[in-house]
Amino acid sequence: MLVQFYNVSKIYPNGAKALDDISIQIDRGEFVFLMGPSGAGKSTLVKMLFREELPTRGQIFLASRSVVRMKRSDVPKLRRNMGIVFQDFKLLERKTVAENVSFAMEVVGASSKDIRTRVPEVINMVGLKGKENSFPGELSGGEQQRVGIARALSNRPLLLIADEPTGNLDLNTSQEIMELLFDINRKGTTVIMASHARELVRAARKRVIMLQNGRVVDDSPNGESLL
Amino acid sequence: MRPGSIIYFFREAGKSLKRNRLLSFATITTVAVCILILGFGVLFTINASNFMNHLESDVQIRAFLEQDLTASQISDIGRKIEAIPGVGSNKFISRDEALQQMQKDFGRREYDLKETLGKNPLPHTYMVKVKNPREVSQLAAKIKSMPGVYKVNYGQGTVEKLFKVTRWMRIIGIIFIVLLLVGAVFLIATTIRLAIFARRKEIYLMKLIGSTDWFIRWPFFLEGILLSSLGALISIGILAMAYGSLISKIDNLFFIQLVSDAGTIRNLYLVLLGTGAGLGVVGTWISLNRFLKV
Numbered sequence: 001m002l003v004q005f006y007n008v009s010k011i012y013p014n015g016a017k018a019l020d021d022i023s024i025q026i027d028r029g030e031f032v033f034l035m036g037p038s039g040a041g042k043s044t045l046v047k048m049l050f051r052e053e054l055p056t057r058g059q060i061f062l063a064s065r066s067v068v069r070m071k072r073s074d075v076p077k078l079r080r081n082m083g084i085v086f087q088d089f090k091l092l093e094r095k096t097v098a099e100n101v102s103f104a105m106e107v108v109g110a111s112s113k114d115i116r117t118r119v120p121e122v123i124n125m126v127g128l129k130g131k132e133n134s135f136p137g138e139l140s141g142g143e144q145q146r147v148g149i150a151r152a153l154s155n156r157p158l159l160l161i162a163d164e165p166t167g168n169l170d171l172n173t174s175q176e177i178m179e180l181l182f183d184i185n186r187k188g189t190t191v192i193m194a195s196h197a198r199e200l201v202r203a204a205r206k207r208v209i210m211l212q213n214g215r216v217v218d219d220s221p222n223g224e225s226l227l
Numbered sequence: 228m229r230p231g232s233i234i235y236f237f238r239e240a241g242k243s244l245k246r247n248r249l250l251s252f253a254t255i256t257t258v259a260v261c262i263l264i265l266g267f268g269v270l271f272t273i274n275a276s277n278f279m280n281h282l283e284s285d286v287q288i289r290a291f292l293e294q295d296l297t298a299s300q301i302s303d304i305g306r307k308i309e310a311i312p313g314v315g316s317n318k319f320i321s322r323d324e325a326l327q328q329m330q331k332d333f334g335r336r337e338y339d340l341k342e343t344l345g346k347n348p349l350p351h352t353y354m355v356k357v358k359n360p361r362e363v364s365q366l367a368a369k370i371k372s373m374p375g376v377y378k379v380n381y382g383q384g385t386v387e388k389l390f391k392v393t394r395w396m397r398i399i400g401i402i403f404i405v406l407l408l409v410g411a412v413f414l415i416a417t418t419i420r421l422a423i424f425a426r427r428k429e430i431y432l433m434k435l436i437g438s439t440d441w442f443i444r445w446p447f448f449l450e451g452i453l454l455s456s457l458g459a460l461i462s463i464g465i466l467a468m469a470y471g472s473l474i475s476k477i478d479n480l481f482f483i484q485l486v487s488d489a490g491t492i493r494n495l496y497l498v499l500l501g502t503g504a505g506l507g508v509v510g511t512w513i514s515l516n517r518f519l520k521v
Contacts, residue, residue: 079437090432107438112231
């Protein structure tokens with residue numbers, strides 16, 4: 001198992017209950033959607049994966065290592081095993097496409113030789129060949145998200161976490177991004193994607209975990225609950 | 228740490244300096260102003276302290292001897308005084324010398340003091356300097372108790388007041404400098420926070436990608452040290468010019484002797500430079516930590 005949640009609850013200091021006794025297991029190589037209305041707890045669950053938030057109760061394991069008991073100094077190592085794709089892309093506006101990707105490798109201390117070969121590789125993989133020297137402001141929303149995905153892939157993650165990656169994109173572009181994510185998953189990377197784009201998720205025929213009011217209300221292997 | 232990372236740190240620091248010219252300038256100016264005020268504060272304190280040392284070391288005990296002592300009794304008393312622990316130097320002034328001195332002080336040759344008074348009314352005196360001016364009253368009491376000494380004078384009352392004043396002046400000086408330092412830290416931290424705030428998105432991203440805190444910190448530290456050292460250098464330049472011209476104008480003009488010993492001044496400037504760089508580090512540390520809690 002790659003990801004294990006055991007009886008995880010999260011209550012924020014203001015008293016809001018974001019997650020209520022969640023238990024989930026995700027295997028290597030899976031593609032999993034986290035669905036549910038706003039405020040259902042998707043974002044909190046995603047943030048716990050890379051330990052931006054800690055659970056109030058319960059245990060979380062990533063590749064059999066406890067995320068909860070982990071020392072603060074081990075958190076960077078945990079995060080290097082995952083790539084994160086954001087709804088708002090979070091690209092650095094003053095860096096080019098290639099620099100945005102190489103930045104992610106530099107800050108984890110990758111060798112310059114590795115950076116030189118890997119950056120064109122992932123840019124190619126997301127279909128942005130020829131745009132290496134463009135700035136994010138010169139790209140369409142879909143292209144910007146491709147840069148975000150290239151950046152997430154640069155450090156060869158075990159797990160790709162995408163938090164509403166199509167939230168700011170139109171339907172056609174969203175479908176292209178989904179194809180790209182499926183492709184990455186086929187090549188072996190586990191993908192967890194939070195979304196509330198019902199049509200998109202239904203068309204995918206992948207595992208869907210439904211959240212509502214901080215609880216898992218449904219977990220279906222091929223998204224049957226959405227049919 | 229890999230050499231590639233070190234190059235990265237310097238490159239990032241350099242880029243950030245180029246990008247945030249206005250904030251870099253603000254940081255340099257802030258540090259320069261803080262160090263300038265601090266420098267003047269320290270110079271003032273050093274000089275005040277120096278002046279107080281002078282005042283204190285001027286304190287001496289006059290031991291007046293009885294009139295009918297023989298020469299050997301007089302030198303005996305001198306030896307006994309010198310034997311008291313804490314006594315620095317001891318100088319004998321005979322009554323004739325004392326009269327001559329008095330005559331000189333009056334400054335008019337045609338006015339013959341001895342003739343006017345009929346005979347020399349002045350006693351033989353020992354002028355005793357003490358090693359530690361604070362022991363002056365105890366030593367004076369000891370000397371007074373010696374046979375052959377009929378009176379001691381060390382400015383009783385005034386001396387105690389002087390010590391009280393100088394003690395308070397020193398405490399106030401230290402408090403003043405500490406307050407300036409604390410103020411400087413917060414002022415600089417606030418300025419640096421602005422520079423870091425402009426890059427909070429980048430820091431957040433680095434944290435989520437898996438950068439270690441130190442990897443994120445180094446470029447900021449380099450930047451902070453560089454900018455604040457530059458600010459400190461500017462203020463030291465201004466300080467050196469101002470103080471140098473003050474020394475050349477004031478020297479030998481007043482009874483106040485400014486501290487002008489080259490070694491002391493150089494050390495002061497080095498300390499100020501170090502303080503400037505240190506303020507940059509502390510300021511960066513305070514400002515940055517908040518953004519690293521992701």
